[in-house]
Amino acid sequence: MLYSLKETFKNNKRYYGVLIFALLILLISNFSFTKLLGDDNYYLTAIASQFHNSLFNFLKFHYYSWSSRLVIEAVLSILVKYFWLWQIFNSFVILGLIIILNHYFNPKKDVLFLIISILLLLLIPSQQLYETGWIATTLNYLWPVTFCLFGFYPIFQYLKNNLPIRLHSYLITIPLLIFALNQEQVNICFFSFLLCIILYCLFSHRNWHLLLPQFFLSLIQLIFTFITPGNIKRTAVETAHRFPDYINYSIMHKLDLGLTATSRMFFIETDFMITFFLISLTLMIFYKTNKIHYRLLSLVPISFNILFIFFNTLNNKTVFNLFVPRFLTKVTNTGTGFNIRVPITWIPDISFLVAFCSILICLFIIYNDAKMKILFPILFIMGILSKVVMGFTPTVWASGNRTGFILYICLILILLSFLNIWLPHIKKSLAKSVG
Numbered sequence: 001m002l003y004s005l006k007e008t009f010k011n012n013k014r015y016y017g018v019l020i021f022a023l024l025i026l027l028i029s030n031f032s033f034t035k036l037l038g039d040d041n042y043y044l045t046a047i048a049s050q051f052h053n054s055l056f057n058f059l060k061f062h063y064y065s066w067s068s069r070l071v072i073e074a075v076l077s078i079l080v081k082y083f084w085l086w087q088i089f090n091s092f093v094i095l096g097l098i099i100i101l102n103h104y105f106n107p108k109k110d111v112l113f114l115i116i117s118i119l120l121l122l123l124i125p126s127q128q129l130y131e132t133g134w135i136a137t138t139l140n141y142l143w144p145v146t147f148c149l150f151g152f153y154p155i156f157q158y159l160k161n162n163l164p165i166r167l168h169s170y171l172i173t174i175p176l177l178i179f180a181l182n183q184e185q186v187n188i189c190f191f192s193f194l195l196c197i198i199l200y201c202l203f204s205h206r207n208w209h210l211l212l213p214q215f216f217l218s219l220i221q222l223i224f225t226f227i228t229p230g231n232i233k234r235t236a237v238e239t240a241h242r243f244p245d246y247i248n249y250s251i252m253h254k255l256d257l258g259l260t261a262t263s264r265m266f267f268i269e270t271d272f273m274i275t276f277f278l279i280s281l282t283l284m285i286f287y288k289t290n291k292i293h294y295r296l297l298s299l300v301p302i303s304f305n306i307l308f309i310f311f312n313t314l315n316n317k318t319v320f321n322l323f324v325p326r327f328l329t330k331v332t333n334t335g336t337g338f339n340i341r342v343p344i345t346w347i348p349d350i351s352f353l354v355a356f357c358s359i360l361i362c363l364f365i366i367y368n369d370a371k372m373k374i375l376f377p378i379l380f381i382m383g384i385l386s387k388v389v390m391g392f393t394p395t396v397w398a399s400g401n402r403t404g405f406i407l408y409i410c411l412i413l414i415l416l417s418f419l420n421i422w423l424p425h426i427k428k429s430l431a432k433s434v435g
Contacts, residue, residue, distance in 0.1 A: 258391020
């Protein structure tokens with residue numbers, strides 16, 4: 001085994017050289033963060049001042065009054081005391097995210113693919129790493145998503161290459177999933193996605209029993225989330241403090257609220273990552289098909305994005321400056337005002353749904369393989385719903401953009417799949433220019 005590792009390193013020196021350089025940059029970057037922020041300070045002082053340094057009593061209190069994320073908060077409560085340890089661990093977690101993304105999409109260890117994958121991760125807005133504090137934000141979003149990708153990898157190998165899931169894979173990935181699935185958004189996405197895979201295995205007569213350990217782990221955590229008294233109490237407190245009217249909202253109103261938050265993030269706010277994704281989607285359609293109706297369809301989402309970003313002020317210079325600001329007045333923190341009995345109030349939600357459906361259809365067109373035609377649209381839907389589900393919490397706005405981290409990772413996964421299609425042509429172009 002040691003010989004095999006040496007040979008792998010020897011044959012891919014440039015690839016591993018880039019990873020080592022990336023790790024050095026990550027360590028330098030993480031050690032440039034010199035102090036705790038936001039919620040980090042609460043976790044640092046709460047155990048000592050309120051619970052006499054008893055981690056158990058602290059977690060017990062949170063279980064009954066605040067949260068079901070006991071695994072995450074236990075690790076968080078320890079790391080806030082040793083900021084330098086988090087700086088090291090976080091560097092390796094980000095490196096792990098780079099590595100696992102390349103394991104999924106770059107098994108041949110192509111150096112150019114690796115570099116582009118790193119650049120794509122840099123497009124994620126920086127507040128995703130510190131919005132509520134360095135440690136609190138990364139442990140609740142970056143770490144669970146990364147660990148979940150590692151935990152899912154044996155399943156991916158089983159589906160793609162028909163490799164059996166061996167005991168050592170469970171022993172390595174289950175502890176990572178225990179941490180990752182303690183985060184509600186991550187667990188809901190994982191559970192839903194895994195359920196789709198189990199159904200696929202049933203219909204294709206593949207052995208789905210290998211997925212039962214991960215399925216039951218996710219199910220147990222899902223049940224734990226719903227029965228934890230702290231989650232119920234926290235919802236009541238957050239509703240009274242941040243969103244008093246939320247208690248009167250119907251399911252449709254909450255769904256409208258979630259769609260509003262997602263659409264605002266995806267189309268209205270200035271976000272280079274999302275704009276880059278929409279441009280890439282359009283370019284892929286223009287590359288894959290000559291059919292004018294598909295090409296026009298691909299222009300719908302990016303047109304929404306450009307219109308809302310560049311024509312959102314009422315200055316009467318263009319017709320768009322007359323229309324867009326009036327449209328945006330309907331997109332508020334209480335939703336779009338959707339009323340099933342008043343058709344005119346449907347316009348904002350229908351507009352956003354048309355844009356999202358356009359993306360789904362484009363993804364279906366781009367891929368030639370039947371499995372990919374299903375996989376990546378489902379992945380996009382999962383990313384969107386991970387943000388939409390925030391409409392069913394009173395902290396839909398208070399939680400900020402960090403609740404869109406899963407969506408960003410889903411977009412990166414799709415972009416990496418685009419890169420797999422583009423890369424051979426990029427290399428040919430580079431070879432011709434050098435020649």
